[in-house]
Amino acid sequence: MNELQSSGKPVCVVTGAAGFIGSHVVDALLKKGYKVFALDNLLTGNEKNLTEAEKNPDFTFINFDVTRELPVLGPINYIYHLASPASVPDYQKYPEETALVNTVGTRGLLKVAKAHNAKFLFTSTSEVYGDPKEHPQKETYWGNVNPNGVRACYDEAKRFGEMMTMLYVRNQGVDARIARIFNTYGPRMRPTDGRVISNFINQAIQSKPMTVYGDGMQTRSLCFVSDMVSGLIALMESEKTKGEVVNLGNPEEYTMGDLAAKIKMMTGSDSEITHTDLPPDDPTKRRPDITKAKTLLGWEPQVRVETGLTETIAYYKTL
Numbered sequence: 285m286n287e288l289q290s291s292g293k294p295v296c297v298v299t300g301a302a303g304f305i306g307s308h309v310v311d312a313l314l315k316k317g318y319k320v321f322a323l324d325n326l327l328t329g330n331e332k333n334l335t336e337a338e339k340n341p342d343f344t345f346i347n348f349d350v351t352r353e354l355p356v357l358g359p360i361n362y363i364y365h366l367a368s369p370a371s372v373p374d375y376q377k378y379p380e381e382t383a384l385v386n387t388v389g390t391r392g393l394l395k396v397a398k399a400h401n402a403k404f405l406f407t408s409t410s411e412v413y414g415d416p417k418e419h420p421q422k423e424t425y426w427g428n429v430n431p432n433g434v435r436a437c438y439d440e441a442k443r444f445g446e447m448m449t450m451l452y453v454r455n456q457g458v459d460a461r462i463a464r465i466f467n468t469y470g471p472r473m474r475p476t477d478g479r480v481i482s483n484f485i486n487q488a489i490q491s492k493p494m495t496v497y498g499d500g501m502q503t504r505s506l507c508f509v510s511d512m513v514s515g516l517i518a519l520m521e522s523e524k525t526k527g528e529v530v531n532l533g534n535p536e537e538y539t540m541g542d543l544a545a546k547i548k549m550m551t552g553s554d555s556e557i558t559h560t561d562l563p564p565d566d567p568t569k570r571r572p573d574i575t576k577a578k579t580l581l582g583w584e585p586q587v588r589v590e591t592g593l594t595e596t597i598a599y600y601k602t603l
């Protein structure tokens with residue numbers, strides 16, 4: 285019997301563990317007293333996000349590309365597959381890596397889940413809805429995605445990952461589920477990752493122009509990272525979630541113009557709000573219907589946008 289078996293603690297593999305959401309999932313699992321194998325190839329992740337985790341004897345970091353075959357780790361109870369570039373500029377800079385980690389990587393990890401009889405969670409995205417024709421988006425909506433546009437490396441790879449996950453549920457009996465993550469923000473988002481919250485806050489605190497793309501009337505719904513993490517863990521651990529697809533996000537919806545004004549006000553910034561071209565295939569609106577998460581998991585976001593933004597602004601000021 286190896287050390288992990290004898291300790292009796294649940295063992296988790298987290299891919300994308302050095303990333304924004306991944307590193308918070310790692311911290312939460314360690315806090316629950318679990319053992320964590322944290323996998324990341326550091327393409328867009330940063331090992332600094334794991335500084336606290338690294339002090340914990342139940343934590344092991346492995347610099348690893350999950351499109352390769354996983355080394356033997358001993359028993360595994362849970363696999364959280366979060367590895368993927370996730371901001372629009374990141375996945376457009378690494379389109380092939382993005383496509384592969386969500387397809388080849390997902391298949392490889394599902395095989396590991398089957399071999400270890402581990403529970404598996406695939407992190408999909410609201411991007412599977414594309415530029416949605418249904419609003420708000422329910423899990424039953426099939427989406428409106430450009431299959432070969434500049435976002436397809438992400439959107440279509442996530443859709444493939446969902447398909448592969450369900451294939452392993454149906455044909456291989458794997459205990460897997462899918463989270464569709466809507467826009468999430470908070471500490472540890474890279475200041476230069478190009479997402480709207482990181483851009484606006486960093487522009488505001490540096491008195492640089494705040495770049496609203498297009499007319500700023502497009503909407504997003506913003507979930508604070510602690511809420512996202514509790515949703516992911518609830519989805520993994522709740523009964524009756526095998527084969528389920530669940531939206532996780534905060535239904536509070538803002539136009540990007542209003543968001544820029546709010547962040548300018550909250551930071552007391554003298555930045556000018558500017559308008560530049562809208563990137564191709566930028567969805568015009570997005571808001572999750574979270575009825576299923578509420579019913580199935582008893583989960584809903586707790587953190588108001590003002591509170592989450594205050595914490596995120598404070599984080600960026602420390603960098």
Ligand code: UDP
Nearest residue numbers: 372478479480483495496497502504540566
């Ligand atoms: N956006 C913006 N200014 C920025 C960055 C993004 O107006 O500096 C807009 C972008 O056009 C999109 C929304 O904010 O409509 C959210 O963008 P983000 O890249 O954060 O995430 P997405 O939901 O597009 O994946």
